[in-house]
Amino acid sequence: MSRSPSGATSPLLELRGVAKHYGAGARRCAVLADVSLAVAEGEFVAVVGFSGTGKTTLVSLLAGLIAPDAGEVLLRGKPMRGPGPDRGVVFQSYALLPWLTVLENVRLAVDAVGAGRHPGERELRAREIVALVGLSHASDKRPRELSGGMRQRVALARALAQDPAILLLDEPLGALDALTRANLQRELASIALRQRKTVVLVTNDIDEALLLSDRVLPLEPAAEPGAGARIRASFPVAIARPRDRAALNHDIEFRKLRNELTGHLIALGARRRAQRTATAPPLPALEPRLRHSGLPRVLR
């Protein structure tokens, strides 16, 4: 079962020749240069990039939190004017309100979009969403009583509570351990599939991108320092859903893609580092002289 993007003529979300820099004068630093990207309705797109290459800037642009210096950000073919409830954003830091319980944190988002509805109905809706991310048993807990994985679930629930057409995920699982990460990936895949969300996931994890997305776009760091990142290549992931992590290991298409994508990203990284290699002075012909270290006895 493969989710195909609907045949709509204009993409749901689009970046056209977008550029963004920070700072001015000598401190001017281009982050993105000429990024174009079109996401169709119902599509799950993963943007994979090295840390510090502008992934968060990209998400902020798509969310309407910042405006580009050049180019256009289009939502349903029209220029985007700031953030809106049709786009739910989840960042790596959960940003939950510490004095509210799990349910209240989610309720806040429900209230924000469903102001007209009956309070009882809103309460029900918030409980539904909390259940969806598997946190019913912890709905009365406060953020500090939760593990990192649970907090990330609350952040996801809060984004889902707005029932946004588009989910923008900025390394939402980056801070989690491998096991929790795998569980939440499964959750995310099933939510995206069941609720037919359009998703843009930004990550540095190739396996995560291949497990979840319909298409992987590498964010290419600039070849020369100070220039911005670009998106050029696109790797379609033609693997049937639902995808099972263990089964993928045997999937020929998965292995091929995984190898291609890894090679591609390594080459991009190598190019970036090749810019700044100083020549090493020759190693003097000196043998290390071993004395037992002067560490205090207590450490031995």
Place this chain on the structure above:
Amino acid sequence: MSRHLEIARLGKSFATPRGPFVAVEAFDLTLATGEFVALIGHSGCGKSTVLSMVAGLTQPSTGGIALAGREIDGPGPDRGVVFQSPALLPWLSVLENVLLGVDRVFAHGTSAERRAIAEHHLCSVGLGDMLAKSPREISQGERQRVGIARALALAPKLLLLDEPFGMLDSLTRLELQDMLAALLARTRTTALMVTHDVDEALFLADRVAMMTKGPRARIGALLEVRIPRPRVREAVLEHPDYYGLREELISFLEHQDASAEARAERGLAAAEASPLAAAAPQ
């Protein structure tokens, strides 16, 4: 095969109010000169306990360890250690952090020679243009590069790596693995690395030692990685053995998971201390 590092019948137990807790028992492993062995297992299985005994930071309860024919009885500069966090001194520059050890181990050289040694290794980890930077000004991946340069600059007989890339994002991790593979190919340093990343173990190691879940952890199985060197990422991933080996490691770990759960139900699994973290010089 030359026996460069020999670990024989190694065991470690800790005293607890409920009697001794045996973390590691009957651990045997021999490394040939220039060999790279990865030690893989679940967190808390005792991998770091073994590494810390080889580093000389903790005393074995039973058995012994010999490096190049001499028994290990404490820490020493013949073993370079790279931890998950490089613990650089924030008030020293990148170069000064590396010089700290170089100045002691090469005290018989001139200061120009010592500087050349430190610079040489910082260049070979790709930091030649960052010598004067403070650790605060560089990225986490770059800090770990300093940690590796600092260890290799002492020309150790053995490099010990305790999940060196565990805190890095997955792309930076790939970059550092490539760098480490190239470095070790050139210096022919013997290395023992603790990791729980299956792909990392397969890319770097000649053999992968799979540890059973503690208590009484030991080597459950040894996997030989017959992928030719020098290894290039794409070639390794496309090697016909690769996904078979990967499968073997993953299923070993999953099996350990299941048997540990069964043990936990019998009430045997106890919380394990990580003595390495406690004993690591900060």
